[in-house]
Amino acid sequence: MQNIDVAIIGGGAAGLSAAIEAKKTGAENVLVLERGEELGGILQQCIHTGFGLHYFKENLNGPEYISRFIKTVHELGIDYKLNTMVLQISPNKKLLAMNSVDGPLRLQAKAIVLAMGCREKPRGALAIPGTRPAGIFTAGTAQRLMDVEGYLVGKKIVILGSGDIGLIMARRFVMEGAKVEAVVELMPYPGGLHRNVVQCLEDFQIPLLLQHTITNIQGRDRLKRVTTAKVDKRFTPIPGTEKNIECDTLILSVGLIPENELSRGLGILIDTKTGGPFVDEHMETSERGLFACGNVVHVHDLVDHVTWSGEVAGKNAARVVLDTFPRYKERISLSAGRNVQYVVPQFISGKKPVNLSIRVKRPARRVEINIGNELAFHKPVVRPSEMVVLTLRENQIMEKTKLTVIVRKRR
Amino acid sequence: MKADLIIIGGGIVGTTIARELSKYKLQVLLVEKEADIGFGSTKANTGIIHAGYDDIPGTIKANLCVRGNTLWPQIAAELGIPFIRTGSWVVACKDEEANTILKLKRRGIMNNVPGLQIIDDRKQLLMLEPNISNKVLLALYAPTAGIISPYEAAIALAENAYHNGVQIQLETEVKDILLEKNAIVGIRTNRGLIETNSVINAAGIYSDEISAMCGINHFSITPVRGEYFVLDKNLNGYVRHILFPVPTPVSKGIVVSKTVAGNLIIGPNANNVNEKTDLATTKPGLNEVFEGAQKLVPGLASKRGMVITIFAGLRAESSIGDFIIEAYDSPRGFINVAGIKSPGLTAAPAIAEKVIQLLKNMDSDLNEKKNYNPSRESIQRTIDSLSTNQSWTNMPKDPNYGHMICRCEHVSEGEIVEAIQRGANTFDGIKFRTRAGMGRCQGGFCTPHLIRILSRELDLKAKSITKHGRFSSIVPYEVKESLMEER
Numbered sequence: 001m002q003n004i005d006v007a008i009i010g011g012g013a014a015g016l017s018a019a020i021e022a023k024k025t026g027a028e029n030v031l032v033l034e035r036g037e038e039l040g041g042i043l044q045q046c047i048h049t050g051f052g053l054h055y056f057k058e059n060l061n062g063p064e065y066i067s068r069f070i071k072t073v074h075e076l077g078i079d080y081k082l083n084t085m086v087l088q089i090s091p092n093k094k095l096l097a098m099n100s101v102d103g104p105l106r107l108q109a110k111a112i113v114l115a116m117g118c119r120e121k122p123r124g125a126l127a128i129p130g131t132r133p134a135g136i137f138t139a140g141t142a143q144r145l146m147d148v149e150g151y152l153v154g155k156k157i158v159i160l161g162s163g164d165i166g167l168i169m170a171r172r173f174v175m176e177g178a179k180v181e182a183v184v185e186l187m188p189y190p191g192g193l194h195r196n197v198v199q200c201l202e203d204f205q206i207p208l209l210l211q212h213t214i215t216n217i218q219g220r221d222r223l224k225r226v227t228t229a230k231v232d233k234r235f236t237p238i239p240g241t242e243k244n245i246e247c248d249t250l251i252l253s254v255g256l257i258p259e260n261e262l263s264r265g266l267g268i269l270i271d272t273k274t275g276g277p278f279v280d281e282h283m284e285t286s287e288r289g290l291f292a293c294g295n296v297v298h299v300h301d302l303v304d305h306v307t308w309s310g311e312v313a314g315k316n317a318a319r320v321v322l323d324t325f326p327r328y329k330e331r332i333s334l335s336a337g338r339n340v341q342y343v344v345p346q347f348i349s350g351k352k353p354v355n356l357s358i359r360v361k362r363p364a365r366r367v368e369i370n371i372g373n374e375l376a377f378h379k380p381v382v383r384p385s386e387m388v389v390l391t392l393r394e395n396q397i398m399e400k401t402k403l404t405v406i407v408r409k410r411r
Numbered sequence: 412m413k414a415d416l417i418i419i420g421g422g423i424v425g426t427t428i429a430r431e432l433s434k435y436k437l438q439v440l441l442v443e444k445e446a447d448i449g450f451g452s453t454k455a456n457t458g459i460i461h462a463g464y465d466d467i468p469g470t471i472k473a474n475l476c477v478r479g480n481t482l483w484p485q486i487a488a489e490l491g492i493p494f495i496r497t498g499s500w501v502v503a504c505k506d507e508e509a510n511t512i513l514k515l516k517r518r519g520i521m522n523n524v525p526g527l528q529i530i531d532d533r534k535q536l537l538m539l540e541p542n543i544s545n546k547v548l549l550a551l552y553a554p555t556a557g558i559i560s561p562y563e564a565a566i567a568l569a570e571n572a573y574h575n576g577v578q579i580q581l582e583t584e585v586k587d588i589l590l591e592k593n594a595i596v597g598i599r600t601n602r603g604l605i606e607t608n609s610v611i612n613a614a615g616i617y618s619d620e621i622s623a624m625c626g627i628n629h630f631s632i633t634p635v636r637g638e639y640f641v642l643d644k645n646l647n648g649y650v651r652h653i654l655f656p657v658p659t660p661v662s663k664g665i666v667v668s669k670t671v672a673g674n675l676i677i678g679p680n681a682n683n684v685n686e687k688t689d690l691a692t693t694k695p696g697l698n699e700v701f702e703g704a705q706k707l708v709p710g711l712a713s714k715r716g717m718v719i720t721i722f723a724g725l726r727a728e729s730s731i732g733d734f735i736i737e738a739y740d741s742p743r744g745f746i747n748v749a750g751i752k753s754p755g756l757t758a759a760p761a762i763a764e765k766v767i768q769l770l771k772n773m774d775s776d777l778n779e780k781k782n783y784n785p786s787r788e789s790i791q792r793t794i795d796s797l798s799t800n801q802s803w804t805n806m807p808k809d810p811n812y813g814h815m816i817c818r819c820e821h822v823s824e825g826e827i828v829e830a831i832q833r834g835a836n837t838f839d840g841i842k843f844r845t846r847a848g849m850g851r852c853q854g855g856f857c858t859p860h861l862i863r864i865l866s867r868e869l870d871l872k873a874k875s876i877t878k879h880g881r882f883s884s885i886v887p888y889e890v891k892e893s894l895m896e897e898r
């Protein structure tokens with residue numbers, strides 16, 4: 001059994017910033033465990049730009065953004081293991097991992113940071129009827145096949161879901177000479193960032209079918225055709241609106257799920273609204289000394305916020321090791337009210353400033369975001385695709401136990 | 412090419428017969444039109460080893476089902492595949508259904524099904540199955556019913572038959588059967604002629620067409636589709652027994668059961684379709700299945716988000732109703748094993764016994780081999796060796812067994828390479844042998860790795876790697892290829 005100070009599960013944007021911050025705070029023995037063949041996580045396949053506008057005030061692509069952190073990991077001499085899958089974590093902070101060099105690795109950590117990222121929803125989750133031919137991919141898989149492995153998965157493409165990855169992939173397909181027949185979206189508004197709708201669809205004249213879904217898939221060996229249909233207010237397909245689109249590829253960009261199998265095995269409490277663990281302002285989960293950050297906590301739209309959450313988690317994990325972790329008796333719970341899907345962190349002490357990440361349910365203009373009864377922040381627009389981040393200072397917090405966050409039209 | 416005997420069809424029926432015949436000194440060839448074993452009905456069914464109370468006493472089905480049920484535990488042990496005797500319940504929620512339960516029990520007793528028991532203590536029922544509908548009144552408990560992985564079983568049977576000398580030829584479709592003077596002399600396939608004097612027709616839903624090639628036309632096969640949902644392993648334990656509703660005259664009804672891998676499976680419905688290739692799921696069909704399942708287990712209503720995949724399978728419904736297992740005077744050398752719908756998986760080992768009997772009656776001299784080996788080593792699973800606390804030193808020397816490729820099902824590269832060495836040549840072939848790509852992300856993460864490993868091990872270009880053979884290429888082009896063409 002090897003002893004370490006801070007074990008970090010996952011070497012993506014969240015895990016690397018946690019590792020760096022833990023080391024800088026004074027933890028000596030920090031180890032990053034990554035099952036991929038290189039550090040960097042999902043960013044290594046995001047060759048488009050748009051990363052780091054907030055954190056670096058620069059417009060970088062994914063590999064450029066993450067390479068800065070990888071460089072720091074090397075400079076600080078932080079240990080990491082690649083091709084290493086963490087299989088199990090127990091509440092007493094023992095870990096079981098596996099790779100081809102060490103075989104099974106049993107580790108004892110003083111603090112653990114969960115940074116496993118998220119996975120994509122497969123077709124089954126939507127239960128789209130039809131056949132099961134080759135040619136159906138989730139967007140991230142198609143992206144990896146194209147931009148890391150060098151394969152083009154098809155030439156006539158339909159994309160279901162207008163989340164960011166779907167939008168980015170629409171543009172990538174066009175650039176590779178494929179034709180994107182349509183992007184099909186169930187909701188009356190796009191699921192991705194506004195800038196991506198403009199830069200990836202409008203600039204390339206790709207049709208976006210809002211309030212539409214896919215009702216059938218045809219083809220025995222390779223995909224031949226999909227059927228689209230308009231949906232009513234309850235998202236039920238309207239009979240008579242069906243249209244067939246000939247295509248060889250269907251890309252699903254229908255949502256991401258925080259990858260919390262390890263967390264579940266550990267028994268930490270999971271928020272059903274985010275799909276990730278409940279955390280407090282230190283990014284500590286319901287289990288002491290166990291922290292979480294990045295997409296494993298909730299799905300972020302900007303990596304800059306992922307990095308910040310990693311820094312908070314890493315710093316506090318190091319403080320656990322150094323015995324300087326501030327544990328407050330006060331505990332105010334934050335809950336999602338009107339037009340709010342979720343708020344992270346779900347618990348705060350009210351003793352220091354904290355950044356709140358708020359995901360709205362529906363788009364709205366000229367809104368007021370109320371935190372508890374007293375506090376109101378104004379925003380010209382809010383959209384589900386764009387996380388709202390607000391800083392709450394300790395002197396702004398009046399309530400003692402419970403704050404509800406609501407978004408409503410400005411009076 | 413030449414063989415003493417040819418089996419047409421590499422489903423559970425063809426492979427059990429192949430293994431049974433590999434006990435004898437006989438040159439046996441199994442031909443299968445698909446890219447792998449088990450790609451027909453055998454890959455898409457409920458995977459239940461039925462106890463045997465459903466079928467009408469005296470039918471071939473009824474006899475072979477009960478016999479098959481008693482044979483499976485030993486076969487599974489020899490082949491190193493899981494078989495779990497979960498026991499099954501037929502659940503009555505209405506007064507009028509209680510009568511059917513009594514009728515089923517009487518039928519079961521006539522069919523010699525052991526251990527049948529009626530549980531009518533509602534408290535006990537709800538304690539044993541906490542998620543069952545609280546409308547439950549009573550249940551027929553059949554302790555011998557169990558679950559198996561049907562495609563793993565067919566693959567294991569084929570491997571074992573192969574090791575005992577049976578030849579297997581995939582992607583070989585029988586186009587005609589050649590007759591001379593009322594006797595079989597060979598078969599014509601897409602790969603050419605093969606000489607033989609004996610043919611066993613185990614072609615599943617196509618068995619009527621094969622039979623017609625011999626001029627035997629007294630039955631036809633209608634494909635009857637059944638649709639399914641598979642749910643996340645996090646629901647392992649959500650039900651403990653195989654739960655059936657009270658059957659209707661048409662079907663055994665929509666089942667809620669766990670699979671040997673620990674997923675939850677829901678299905679099937681039963682709808683006639685026109686095409687023998689129509690494996691499409693439908694919106695009304697899927698709704699029917701989910702609603703049916705909710706009647707037994709109402710809590711499923713909130714579990715739709717835990718569905719990981721949907722699929723459909725085709726039953727070979729014969730116009731005769733019962734299994735057709737017959738040899739003929741004309742043409743000599745032809746045996747039909749047709750109309751093998753449910754409980755065909757259960758009955759398969761008993762069907763094979765019956766086929767051997769038919770062959771023996773047909774004056775073929777079947778001499779037993781001395782060196783027949785009934786056991787098969789299963790693929791070493793890294794994750795299993797860890798959970799049983801074995802140390803790494805017991806694992807194979809190959810470091811690939813430490814490199815995890817499928818994150819959901821924890822499948823190592825070593826296991827995938829081993830599956831390829833054992834015959835997997837497609838994505839689905841790897842999936843059915845190792846479970847890579849069968850978990851909650853459905854291949855989202857391992858797809859690029861599987862393409863790399865398959866093309867490395869088979870020395871094929873990535874574009875030649877298919878999902879399930881024929882034209883099911885996964886990555887048909889390379890980046891920039893189409894831009895080059897335009898220049």
Ligand SMILES: Cc1cc2nc3c(=O)[nH]c(=O)nc-3n(C[C@H](O)[C@H](O)[C@H](O)COP(=O)(O)OP(=O)(O)OC[C@H]3O[C@@H](n4cnc5c(N)ncnc54)[C@H](O)[C@@H]3O)c2cc1C
Nearest residue numbers: 010012013014034035041042050086116117294295302303
């Ligand atoms: C396609 C796409 C496009 C995006 N576009 C933009 C954009 O334009 N601009 C922007 O700012 N943001 C964008 N984002 C968002 C942002 O980049 C991501 O949210 C961020 O990179 C997530 O970081 P993470 O560390 O939480 O997760 P990941 O990068 O997914 O890292 C998690 C890591 O953990 C590893 N891991 C998981 N489980 C285990 C285990 N059991 N054992 C060992 N290792 C494990 C994984 O292999 C992975 O490397 C995009 C995201 C995606 C997916």
Ligand SMILES: Cc1cc2nc3c(=O)[nH]c(=O)nc-3n(C[C@H](O)[C@H](O)[C@H](O)COP(=O)(O)OP(=O)(O)OC[C@H]3O[C@@H](n4cnc5c(N)ncnc54)[C@H](O)[C@@H]3O)c2cc1C
Nearest residue numbers: 420422423424444451452453456459585615637755756757
């Ligand atoms: C929805 C459903 C649920 C079921 N549930 C159960 C259950 O729970 N328990 C149970 O006991 N049974 C069940 N069954 C029945 C069971 O699945 C079948 O009886 C069994 O799989 C039939 O096996 P088979 O080998 O006859 O057919 P198949 O598996 O279809 O094999 C026939 C093979 O022949 C090949 N073939 C066809 N034509 C040619 C040709 N011309 N040349 C070469 N090869 C050819 C096909 O490609 C195929 O692989 C179910 C069936 C269905 C459809």
